[in-house]
Amino acid sequence: MNELCVDVGTMSLNKLGEQSCGDMVQMIRDGEDTVLVLADGLGSGVKANILSTLTSKIIATMIANGMGVDECVKTMIDTLPVCKTRGVAYSTFTIIRISGNETAEIIQYDNPAVILLRNGKNYDYPVTTRTISGKTIMESKVRLQCGDVFIAMSDGTIYAGVGETLNYGWQRENIIKFVEEHYDDNLSAQAVSSLIVDACNDLYQNKPGDDTTAAAIRVRHRQVVNLIFGPPQNPKDLNKMMALFFAKQGKHIVSGGTTSSLTAAYLGKKMETSIDYLDPEIPPIAFIEGVDLVTEGVLTINKALEYAKDFVSGNKLHQKWHSGKDGASQIARMLLEEATDINLYVGRAMNPAHQNPNLPIGFNIKMQLAEDLAKLLQEIGKTVNVSYF
Structure with a gap:
């Protein structure tokens, strides 16, 4: 397995007054191969959404199945419905195909040129031009x-602020300068996309004049993070659960009061609990030698799940957990930004506290939290393995 892998993130704004976005991003992963297509349909609203959806799905599927660019473009032209008003079937597109996590092929038609950051600075990659079906x-x-960070964009980015906050819009060279200034080795692809789209929204003064989309691909080394949450249903399985958990390479997170005590006993180490409430909603963290992070269970995991949900929808809370030192922020940082491969070890033992009829949660809250978290992490491209005990 290649030691490199890719992290992908996308973010979009709808044109003011439109329910549907005229831009569409499709991604297909197959092992160490990734195909990302960003399409921008003619106009805006439902018609543009149909054009961009068809374009992105057709191209992504064909490219992922090994078909050539010529055939993809011809198929797209023959398939797209023709606009009755303008008499054309039109959608711009950007394709980034990652092969074996070793090479990137960039294919572009009428979208702003892809930006490539290398070592935090703009990198002028070679470009050849040819004509396919006109x-x-x-x-x-x-x-x-x-x-390496690849950034694909629809033209809503370069038109941001035109005639309002900027005379000529936010030109590509301005966007390059912006992302260079905000570059951080630890920024996820999702954070990069959100950063650009949020800046566009500011330039549009929260009234987007066009559909606006950014999609980022970040090349990075693999990082394993392991999280254990709750003791096993059968106490006899504790040693097995702990042995498997600590046998894994990477970082280790222990969540839950009982789980933390059992972990300390298993390791033969003392557990020290912090007295600092860094966030009034989140219980303090603790410390066990040999463990990267020790937190409370349900409340902390639930807050981390809240951050994960926001991460895929608008990423408005990024600044809070990106710099926060409470348990939930640290879990969010390790799972959402640092990890590429995540192993969850979930104990099925019931906590009597979770069976209180006055609480708005069921006894299976732990299971539901683990399942929801695993699903979200998979949606954003993480490799997730869940083991129940």
């Missing part, structure tokens, strides 16, 4: 390096 297509091939 369309001028730009093609590039790049050997991947750890830390």
